[in-house]
Amino acid sequence: MNELLFFMEVLVGGLLAGTMYSLVALGFVLIFKASATFNFSQGAMVFFSVLAFCGFMQDFNIPFVLAFILAAFLMVVVGLCTERLVLRPLMNASEDTVLMATIGLGYVLEGLAQAAWGVEVRRLDLGIGDFPVPWIADNLKLFISALDITAGLVAAIMIIGLFLLFKYTKIGLGLRAVADDAGAASSIGIPLKHIMLLVWSAAGVVALVAGMMWGARAGVQFALVDLALKALPVLIIGGFSSIPGAIIGGLIIGAVEKILEVYIGPFFGGAIEGWAPYVLAIFFLLYRPEGLFGEKIIRRV
């Protein structure tokens, strides 16, 4: 019985940690869905936004809510600049070219963030402890961190919100139209510029929220960029253009890497969670390249 309980604890911990990956992956999906652009700088956006948030709060003593609004506004500005200066000139360039440009954009954001706010690790206290919730520990005998639960809730709310936005609003319809065929969408009068700006701003805010969750756990530091790389296998498993895919992919990665780490890791000296998600992603690629929820990739000759 104890072993089962331990397994449950590992599983639930993994699933909840997976929602943190989902939050990062969500930003990727938003941009991919609306522009078929793979935004490699999403990880840098996470780092940039949360470092700015910390900077506002700790260096200027701005209250929490105002700092959040300022950081979100900053991400809108970043989105605007990206749309104007990077994406528009590359409108007709190949996917790979745009991808490389976003790698460059990631470098710019990382560099700017460090130049503006310094390189030392900052602590971020959201008022939510990263320790087991006593009530759950007493009643269910599971040790689950309050931060994990918060991250799960936040992810759920954001995903439901975005899902509704895409499915039922006029903006969402426009977004889907642009994703399907940007040229056709703009010819029937959908303002491409505004749609892009909206999507990049939304991705920026999602990055900020993801960054706050990660920052509260691991400290706001450069390693966040590398953590965000783990959102890539999440996307491959879930599918690049699916919001539910991002969450399911995150849950799978979170759970599998924890279970592997706890049950198989000790035989290999541990730390296999560094590469296990990527290898899992390779197996998915071999059998289901479009991911669980992605649209089938069709290439015309």
Add this chain to the structure above:
Amino acid sequence: MKPVFMTYTKKDLINLAVCMVLSVLIIPTFIKTEYWYTSILIPWLCLALATIGQQIVMGYTGQLALGAAGFMAAGAFAMFNLILRVPDLGFVGSLIVSGLIAAAFGILFGLPSLKVRGIYLMVATLASQFFIIWMIDKFGWFKNYDSSGIITAQDIIIFGKPFTTPLAMYFVCLAVTTILTLLAMNMARGSTGRNWMAVRDMDIAAESMGVSLLRTKVQAFAISAFYCGVAGALFAFCYLKSLEPVAFDIKLSFKILFMCILGGLGTINGAFIGAAFILLFPVLLNAIGNNVFHGAIDATIISSIEQVIFGLLMIIFMIYEPLGMAKLWENLKQSMKLKLSSSGIKGVKSTVLKK
């Protein structure tokens, strides 16, 4: 242009002669300070070699790979173990075998390229980066059960002669780089390279023309990893003089990617230009920081600025010149030629005719 010697044109031979005279005669006679060899020329040659590897898979075959540093690590640690455990192989033999070991990893992690492309492939190759580094880190055997984490590299001994001074190491790197660069140029120009480029430009069309995708892609990954492996071994033995997995982390992979893209995709000379730029630019920036602002700017700020500039350059090149610095150089040469030739329309005509 007519081939003069074997399949090489007069221009090729002149280029080769100029490069050789410059690197073998002029540099060793005029540069005496060790700093230039240990911190600039040796890493430049090693990284240029790794960038050629990245070029083969990315620039010529069009497969977005991001794991060069992982293969470099494989090459470096293979070299260490071969010299330690199979001393009969000698330096040159070990270098070749460690390249082959890296190539085996290249084949293994290049296999997903048969199914996927673009960002998907990038994720698959990231697996190689993280897996190789983890493997070396976790299995003590690869590090000869050294607990300190940093292992000193053995001295380079070729045919009984030690190569330990910076100048001697420079010549070792130079010799290896020259041979492999010539080989790469030959491959790129020959049927191998044509197959690579056919796959890059349109894989389905290439396949219908009878180019085997399996063979071409796996070959490109294997050769690329071979180059990275040899480069990694040289990087560890001639430049770092120590072996630690951390030196080959994802940041180095990104650096090589930048060298490859900024230098110019699908060019061999671009690899050298890109490597030189990425290596020298921080040196220049630091020099400016120290001499113009007298250290008033913090070193961390300077490295942040460096990062911003690399990123900006990447974006600017993608927008205005996706073929990178090699193309800029080509354009510069072209316009110089136009200016030199007699004048106006006549000059244009003569260059067009020459082509």
